[in-house]
Amino acid sequence: TQLLEQSPQFLSIQEGENLTVYCNSSSVFSSLQWYRQEPGEGPVLLVTVVTGGEVKKLKRLTFQFGDARKDSSLHITAAQPGDTGLYLCAGALSAGTASKLTFGTGTRLQVTL
Amino acid sequence: KAGVTQTPRYLIKTRGQQVTLSCSPISGHRSVSWYQQTPGQGLQFLFEYFSETQRNKGNFPGRFSGRQFSNSRSEMNVSTLELGDSALYLCASSLWTGTGYTFGSGTRLTVV
Numbered sequence: 001t002q003l004l005e006q007s008p009q010f011l012s013i014q015e016g017e018n019l020t021v022y023c024n025s026s027s028v029f030s031s032l033q034w035y036r037q038e039p040g041e042g043p044v045l046l047v048t049v050v051t052g053g054e055v056k057k058l059k060r061l062t063f064q065f066g067d068a069r070k071d072s073s074l075h076i077t078a079a080q081p082g083d084t085g086l087y088l089c090a091g092a093l094s095a096g097t098a099s100k101l102t103f104g105t106g107t108r109l110q111v112t113l
Numbered sequence: 114k115a116g117v118t119q120t121p122r123y124l125i126k127t128r129g130q131q132v133t134l135s136c137s138p139i140s141g142h143r144s145v146s147w148y149q150q151t152p153g154q155g156l157q158f159l160f161e162y163f164s165e166t167q168r169n170k171g172n173f174p175g176r177f178s179g180r181q182f183s184n185s186r187s188e189m190n191v192s193t194l195e196l197g198d199s200a201l202y203l204c205a206s207s208l209w210t211g212t213g214y215t216f217g218s219g220t221r222l223t224v225v
Contacts, residue, residue: 033213042117042203042216043156088156100146100169101205101214103156 003027004091004104012110013079021074021087021107029091032065032072033101037086046074079111115139117206117217125223131192134220138185138206144168145187146214147179150201159202162187194224 004025013019023032031050035043047056049065049072056063060083062075072089089104118137126132138145147159158171162181179189185206191198201221205214 035216040218042205042219045213045215048213090156100158100161100171101148101156102158103148105155 003102004089006087006089006104006107008107009105010108010110012112015080015111015113016078017111019076019079019109021076021089021109023072023074023089023104025070025091027091027093027102028069029093029102030069031092032069033090033092034063034072034074035088035090037088043086043088076109079109081111081113084109084111117204117215119202119204119217119220121220122218123221123223125225126194127225128194128196130194131190132194132222133188133190134202134204134222136187136189136204136206136217138187138204139215142206142208142215143185144207144209145181145185146205146207147187147189148203148205149173150203150219151199156203159189191222196224198222199224 007022031048033048034046036046037043047063049063052067052069054065060077064073087107090101092101120135144163146161148156149159150156159173160167160179161169165181176192181187201219203216203219205216207214
């Protein structure tokens with residue numbers, strides 16, 4: 001059972017366009033992380049959000065954590081070809097001192113010139 | 114500083130064999146987690162180790178096992194390989210359990 005659903009699954013846009021990727025769940029997470037993965041490599045952490053309603057900005061990327069800590073969004077302004085990759089959200093379910101990441105289904109973004 | 118190092122990068126094994134994958138975390142990181150990534154199932158959690166103790170385990174059969182050494186290096190073992198075990202196996206380390214993870218480049222395992 002996939003706890004985290006991402007939409008859209010695929011996105012092909014031109015340079016300069018804006019886009020939003022959504023990450024939804026029925027579970028409450030202690031924190032939510034966003035990663036970007038390029039072919040042949042492991043995911044690279046972009047941001048961690050921990051507080052409901054939190055908004056974090058990383059240059060042209062804006063991340064938001066839902067008030068109920070069940071969902072999140074990633075907005076990219078003026079996309080560039082270097083933004084191309086697989087975007088993954090991951091929720092952390094903590095149980096005492098243990099934790100594991102539940103990854104979303106992924107959004108594959110392609111930005112063309 | 115050096116990142117997370119996984120060896121080997123590529124591996125081809127035959128059904129029924131066993132395989133051991135290695136992960137060296139970032140220096141000072143005590144939490145090491147393993148994930149399996151396939152096109153159909155995406156990234157799935159295998160297990161997490163913290164200070165040599167398995168803290169959490171995913172829904173994988175007992176053929177998948179792991180361990181962590183006193184220097185935080187970790188290994189995972191898959192016995193009696195099946196074709197469906199073909200995947201990218203990723204290791205991630207973090208300073209504390211539950212915080213942001215740094216992933217290695219993975220080991221691409223192909224079972225034939």
